Amino acid sequence: MSRPRKDPRAERAAQRVAGATRPRFDLARTPETATSGRPRRDPRAEERLALVPGTLRRRLDRTRRAGEAAIPAPQPLATPAPDAPALRRIPEPAFLVALVPDAPGGRLTPHDRQLFGAARLLADAGGGAVVALVDPAADDLAAAGADRVLTLPVSGYDPEGKALALDAALAALGLRHLLFPESAEGGDLARRVAALSGEALFAGAESLTAKAVTRAAHGRRTEQRGAPPTLISLAPDAVAPHAGTLHEALPVAFAFPATTGGAILAAEFVAADPARVSLAEADFVTSAGNGVSDFETFRALIAALGATPGASRMVCDAGLMPRAAQVGASGTVLDARCYFALGIAGAPQHLQGVAKCEHVVAVNTDLHAAMIERAGLAIVADAQEVMPALLRLIAEEASA
Amino acid sequence: MRIAVLLSAGRHAVSGRPAPVPVELQAVGLAADFVERHGADLTGLHAGPDVGPLRDALGHGLPNLVHLVTGADDDPLPSLAAALREGAFDLILAGRVAQGGEDSGLLPYALARALGLPIVSDAAALAPGETPGTLNVEQALPRGARRRLLVRLPVLVTVHPAAPAARPFAFAGARRGILETRPGLAAPRASTGLEERPYRPRPKLIAKAAAGASAAERLKAATEAASGGGRLLVDPPPEEAAREILAYLAGIGVVAKR
Amino acid sequence: MTDTALALALLVLAMAVVAGALAARRARLWRAGRAARVDWLDGLAALPKRYLVDVHHVVGRDPYAARMHALAAGGLLAGSALALAGLVPLLGNARLYWWIVALAFAAALAGGFMVGRRRLPVKPARLSGGRFQRLPLLLAAYAAGGFLVALDASLGGALRPFAFVGLALAAVGGIGLARQLDRGPMRHAFAGAAHLVAHPRPDRFEGKPATALAPLDLDAPRLGVATPADFTFNRLIGFDACIQCGRCETACPAFAAGQPLNPKRLIQDLAAAIQPNATNAAYAGSPYPNARPVAGIGGPDKPLVGTGAMIHPDTLWSCTTCRACVEECPMMIEHVDAIVDLRRFQTLELGALPVKAAPPLMELRYADEPGGRPLGARTDFAAGLTLPLMAAKGEADVLLWLGEGAYELRYGRTLRALITLLQKAGVDFAVLGAEERDCGDLARRLGDEATFQRLARDNIATLARYRFSRILTADPHALHALRNEYRAFGGAYEVVHHSAFLDELVAAGRLPVGALGGARVTYHDPCYLGRYNGEVDAPRRLLDRLGLERLEMERSGRRSMCCGGGGGAPVSDIEGERRIPDIRMGQASATGAAIVAVACPQCSAMLEGVTGARPDVADIAELVLMAVEAAPAAARAETLA
Structure with missing residues (x-):
């Protein structure tokens, strides 16, 4: 309401060139004074004032709670370039929030990154620092949000040894929180530490703020809520991953007590054999539908891609693929990362079976097939022609 | 060899009625198969006020079930620990997460600690080791991978849902099975100090959109998951199609980049 | 009486002795079975009717086989019995009597030829070979031999050489036939008679469905049954x-x-x-x-x-x-x-179930629903319709039993049509809503009697709380369970299928229907409605009222073919070469109909699952609703004309 009302007559009068016999108007001329006495707002200037510096994303603080004085004068140079996030140092942390990412093979999973997000949330609420407790050689911990990095003295699969080390660190470093991902490995570790330390574990937190965490209990019929305790395991997709600032990821030294060998005498990792793994557990499924008639080529392609074979109901009915390979509501509902559909139109029941797949690649002759619509990469072509071309390409690349 | 399977007072996920926990029935199946192949004693153990439909576990291949009667607010841990210590079991099987209490999956770990036993999580298959007193455990890892472990007995093993399906229920088996009732130990549960209220499902975050993403990016990420919304190639030459597919598959990491 | 005729009579006597001994040996095996309550006197008294009416009603569906059996069995029995009676001097000395005997054997011979013509030169696949393939030869030999001997006797010994040949033939054939009594085709004669007397379902012969x-x-x-000895003895006779x-x-x-x-x-x-x-x-x-x-x-x-x-x-x-x-x-x-x-x-x-059949039974045990879905979601299909709840009303004229189909998207459409029709006709109805459990049909057919009985008792207890005059359902499986199988647990209800109920409403003029413009439709009989409950007329009557051109499939009515959806077969999912619904849909397509009318959620699900070019699948309720919606327009057109 602070905008002045326009008075077209007055404006016109102001634009009138004086002294002419006929009325002449200089439209380019702007009136010198505002016609109303109220001051005009400058929204751009206001925005500049509200801009919070030091964040990757443009953030505006319209409440001005931070106080205008605290905010330096707006200048475009203060905003960091998006490709170089600001480095934030916490030299004197008020407390420590530790986390134990799974980091299989040294690579953080999306769940691990969410764990960092949760740890930052807890740490930043009171000037704390985030300590990542990792196996040797985990990547980009600085970008993920770790202020300190402590390497655990564990080799091979020894969850009990790892838990003992964590328990020692928990007591000696006076960690305020120790966070785990509620995954197969992280969940196991969290419970081991809980049993060792006698601390209560807040298992599978579904929401987390600095003030409160919640989890489901009693068969998902009640929700437990409380202030964040020491040991928390975080459910997947509960907290957004950390982004925006870069952290130091300073290596920290700690004298872990020596551990003796546990009860596990031998451990051998067996990678999933895509040809044998059950469809429900498979990571990458390649499926044949009605558009595939040459099943020898299809099987060769499966072997070349290292995929788990699937099929549509039609193909299973016809006996071309075993019944166990059927994908869909009446077959198997997949949990795969990628689904590659060859010659499958995508009946609703079939799409139900691939609803949880993150990536779908479809090859079908029908542009309007539901599977084409669902796919991340859709190719309107005859699967019968694409299959040998794929095989040739794979062979070429292998020989190159 | 003596095997015990821990059973908890579960509830059906939809109806909310008392029901056995599916993964514990899978544990019963694993144990029953082990008994059939290699010979062993098998007992089920439950600590709680009521045995209810856990009797049905007897129809899934469990020959007998010991019910340790405790109060509704009692912690089952001391009762179970005492019974397990007394029974001198070599192998104790439990589900991944028991139901009826906090559903935190902590009990097997606390029990292992109390009994001084090692614990191995997420078993999908069991077999005796080559040397006596050892056990081969196939541990289920995400995405169908496995880890073969050789552990020294006695051990506590939790079972993963990737284990073979539970044996189908046989009514006469449940009728034949022996249910033994023993008094448990009174051990009032310590208060968790947590506020409890009816559960309400929370929307899951869209993992793709990081905290730094704009609203438009988040919306895009949310709708993309449902409708693909990816690249579309109409009638490309087969070679080009193959190149595109392979590049896409390598990009998401399901086939090795070459 | 010629000496050959005397020998024939003695041969028959010998055959009877051999047959009797073999039959007694076989009958002793039946005693291994469990005891069963059998009303022997009633059974014996009813035997002629059961044989002449009920058996011949079935046999008569194949007229050739009926004539063949009448000639062969009638001739054989009559000829043998008469020849044996020839031992009575008064009869044996009458030449005219032997004419009659010869006539009977001639009939048996004709029957034997018919048996042979059916099997030779190429045996149809459905008939058994082995001992059965020798049957026409033995039959023909015995009948021809008997005929020659009797003819000779009727002529006073004029054909004596032939009579000797005949006697030899009769001896070979007769003893051969008698020896077939315990293992061969002739076993059906005495075991069949005993089965008709001691039938485990005597009500079948009284015109009742007797299918529970x-x-x-x-x-x-x-x-249940593990060994033959676990069957009741009359079931063993049946086999x-x-x-x-x-x-x-x-x-x-x-x-x-x-x-x-x-x-x-x-x-x-x-x-x-x-x-x-x-x-x-x-x-x-x-x-x-x-x-x-x-x-x-x-x-x-x-x-x-x-x-x-x-x-x-x-x-x-x-x-x-x-x-x-x-x-x-x-x-x-x-x-x-x-x-x-x-x-x-x-x-x-x-607990030896097919892998995929175990989970539905598990869900039934703990959630009362084979899909493990919430009972309250059963009425979700009716979003937007007002669905009166029994719990709120307490009583209603008609209790609508929704069944398992209500959870399915496709069948939900049918139920919506049915509910709309009930509202249009002003029927006072209500549903149980979340109080309705699965009727237990699936559990019972899969052999899980314990779960069925629990569900039956729970459902009966629920139904006992409300007052209604009839139960209406669109699911023939639920209809069969509620109408016929709950009776044994104390639940006697008048249950009506929606096809019969809608037929009633249309006939009473409560649902004015217009003509559907002569669309070609063929009706697929649900097994649990047609065969189990004998309701084959009401749906057809109803379709005819809609002005549809009704075509019949190759197999229809009580002899209709299954869609493949019953008995838990979809969850057992035993691998075959083809799918049953594809076969049935092929029969429907062959009639040239544009629509297959169905009256069962299983049939609709199975037939809708058929891919490729095929007639549309529509439930009877959907067709009636279409006709009702066409009615005002048609009436207006009539008044204008």
């Missing part, structure tokens, strides 16, 4: 009555789909297993399609089912319990009862 499964005593030491005509195998949908079930072979395996150290080697009919290998050995106290026994479990789980075999059986054998009894042992005692 018998409740199982859950406190019995052994649940022996099989004449291996193969009508069941041509009717069986699982057989047609190439699943490992052949009802004839199954009954023969059961019959063979009665004797100690039995094997299935003597069987000479068509095998189980894609038969799974079994040891094929058994005995009265040996298990029947298993790879080391007579019957492979897959055979058992292929059955859709459609009763087509029972409907076609001229010997009134109850195949489905036997299959369910065998399944009960597998499920209740061994």
